[in-house]
Amino acid sequence: MEKFSRTxxxxxxxxxxxxxxxxxxxxxxxxxxSYVLEALxxxxxxxxxxxxxxxxxxxxxxxxxxxxxxxxGQNKAEVxxxxxxxxxxxxxxxxxxxxxxxxxxxxxxxxxxxYIIDAIDxxxxxxxxxxxxxxxxxxxxxxxxxxxxxxxxxxxxADIYSTKVCPLARVMRNExxxxxxxKLCVVYSEEEPKANxxxxxxxxxxxxxxxxxxxxxxxxxxxxxxxxxEK
Numbered sequence: 001m002e003k004f005s006r007t008x009x010x011x012x013x014x015x016x017x018x019x020x021x022x023x024x025x026x027x028x029x030x031x032x033x034s035y036v037l038e039a040l041x042x043x044x045x046x047x048x049x050x051x052x053x054x055x056x057x058x059x060x061x062x063x064x065x066x067x068x069x070x071x072x073g074q075n076k077a078e079v080x081x082x083x084x085x086x087x088x089x090x091x092x093x094x095x096x097x098x099x100x101x102x103x104x105x106x107x108x109x110x111x112x113x114x115y116i117i118d119a120i121d122x123x124x125x126x127x128x129x130x131x132x133x134x135x136x137x138x139x140x141x142x143x144x145x146x147x148x149x150x151x152x153x154x155x156x157x158a159d160i161y162s163t164k165v166c167p168l169a170r171v172m173r174n175e176x177x178x179x180x181x182x183k184l185c186v187v188y189s190e191e192e193p194k195a196n197x198x199x200x201x202x203x204x205x206x207x208x209x210x211x212x213x214x215x216x217x218x219x220x221x222x223x224x225x226x227x228x229x230e231k
Contacts, residue, residue: 031213033119039221144188147206
């Protein structure tokens with residue numbers, strides 16, 4: 001296809017065919033996940049299932065590529081899938097309006113995917129997804145914290161047990177160790193989080209800026225694409 005001619009010029013026809021045949025599950029399409037989807041759709045990935053029950057909020061506009069004045073109030077998964085199809089009408093993209101949780105995780109057959117991407121915010125859901133993905137034998141990459149950070153050049157790929165500084169990674173290390181998970185590919189940053197002064201009731205809301213979660217998302221997409229075409 002002409003729209004992907006520059007991609008095939010870079011990676012070759014055989015590698016591009018692998019992307020077209022790939023089946024990917026993306027959990028969470030917020031600041032990180034929305035840019036993951038953007039990159040995968042523009043790279044010619046054939047099938048992407050998007051899982052998210054959240055709706056676009058006006059406060060998402062500062063960092064989520066699917067968030068605009070027109071999409072506020074709409075379901076994120078549905079908006080994301082529509083955008084993916086506008087990029088590539090041939091993509092098999094499906095929206096699943098659900099949060100992946102222990103009580104409904106059996107509704108999703110993770111074994112049918114070639115790759116799973118964890119861009120979920122909550123620890124409970126992340127752990128459930130990671131444990132089940134590894135049990136199914138499917139490669140998974142997980143995003144650690146991107147809130148309260150300014151240096152997008154600090155993000156890198158590592159095993160969860162090699163991470164440091166990141167508060168979310170610290171919690172995840174402890175919880176995954178309890179469950180016998182010996183390794184996990186993650187994208188994280190060693191930048192010290194900035195002080196968070198915004199309070200929503202009793203819950204601290206992570207501060208954010210446009211270019212930080214997007215960088216993490218693009219790093220994840222790049223890793224997934226390279227793994228698929230090198231397999």
